[in-house]
Amino acid sequence: MADTLKNVYEKYKQSVRDHPDKVGQVETTVRLLSYLVAGRFGNSQVLSELMYTASNLLVLLNDAILKQKSKIVPKVPVSQERLCQLLTVLEYVEVFVEITAMRLWTPLGRWLVIAAIQIAKAALRFFLLVKYKSGIQPTPPIAPIDRGSLSMSGAEEEDKEISQAEEIIAGIEQHTETKSPVTFTLKRSGKTVRTISAAPAMNMRTWSLSNLQTGVKNQRQQLTPTVLNRQRVWAESIHIAKPLIHLASLYACGFSSWKPWLLSCGLDVTSLCMMGEPDDLNVNEKAELRRRTFMLLFYLLRSPFYDRYSQAKIIFLLKIFADNIPGMSLFIKPFMEYLPAWQKVYFYIWST
Known part of the structure; x- marks a missing residue:
């Protein structure tokens, strides 16, 4: 059995090496299908997230095969590379694991799973920051590579x-x-x-x-992390610890309270301000800070702000698009039906 699996994997690696373009098309198709399936039937949320997670893991696996083919050696120790791979896998599967736990277990079981994942991610990020001086860590740690340059x-x-x-x-x-x-x-x-x-x-x-x-x-x-001064180390530590602080505040104050929302937003803004001017950072670190700044817009879609201010306006705009643009109703109406579940899960990805 082990030999059979090994032979299958070797054939798969060879096909990826020989046909990277076709492999990329398969990855894109799986991801598009995950969007199209969402909101179509009862358990579409689980299936959609499973397909999306599978597409991300497939990209990660295929990128590793193509890097090996192109003889791209990681610029970091092997142990650090493995920790980054583990952290990337956690980033990719966390939403699917949460949805599955929500369907199979009680709310307490769901939140225990969420807490366990966030504690594991924070521990790994702190270890990378302290032990390996990884600097400003991107999300996910291992980004998809540019296939055209390989x-x-x-x-x-x-x-x-x-x-x-x-x-x-x-x-x-x-x-x-x-x-x-x-x-x-x-x-x-x-x-x-x-x-x-x-x-x-x-x-x-x-x-x-x-x-x-x-x-x-x-x-x-190009890929060497910038050595952070004490202020920036504290800023990165705040960013890493924010998901755990947010979860603890939700447990203490409840979901309808503004305190977790304000605390989380305040921590994100504080972390970005403490980073200071990014002139001395490398290209990847500047891109990560821009991503974190853009993610502040997500607070407009997180409860309780979304429930009290954003929801009615978003639904109104979607209805206008669906009623006045030919063909848009085929995509917008399933999205509107899926939006409540989508908002409860995707905008509580605590590390964003």
Whole structure:
């Protein structure tokens, strides 16, 4: 049995490597079907979320296979990579697990499952922050890769260019161990010229050294987390702990109270303000802060604000679209029927 499963998996990996475009089409189809199924029948919520979760896990698996094919080595230790994979899986399955627990168990069982998942996620994120200095952590930790940039020829050519640049830099470092100046400035023209003693070997010389050196450094630093100062560590810690604080406040104050809503929103705003200006952050960290800022709009769709202010206006706009735009009723009416259940689950994803 084990050999059969192993053979099936090996064949699947080979098919992913040989036909990445078709695999991407399958992933997209499964995800679109999850949207179309929602609200169509009684248990559509469970089936829709199962298909959506399966599509995310399928993307994660296929990305790992394609990375292995392209010989992309993680820039972090293996243990950290595995923790990020586990955290990503939790991010993908948490909604489906919550919906399943809501259907199978009592409300107490559902909230125990929610609490267990959020405690596990917070523990993993704190461990990554403290142990591995992971900096500003994205959600999910392992994002889908750009399939178009993973062709074998492109990857091999890029590795070759980086390797050549690193050889050039190594040659320069070897010839500058005596701490002699690498360049000097001409007095009359002000032009900067490289010294002869700092020149590498003949086979490594190039007229575009500074650009290559900068390119390699950018390649090395692109995925390197920024070292956070104390204030930013506290800001990231607040962001990580917010889901647990929100759950505790809901338990203490109840679902109809404004206190959990205000507390959670206040923690998100405080965390973003404490991060300060993102000028010194890398591209991925800036994108994550933009995502967190955008997610503040979700508070307009979370109870009790949604129940008292947003719901009537949203339903009114959806009815206008359904009645006046031909064909839109086929999509909007199932969505309107699914909206109450959708709002109760998706806008209580505590880590968003």
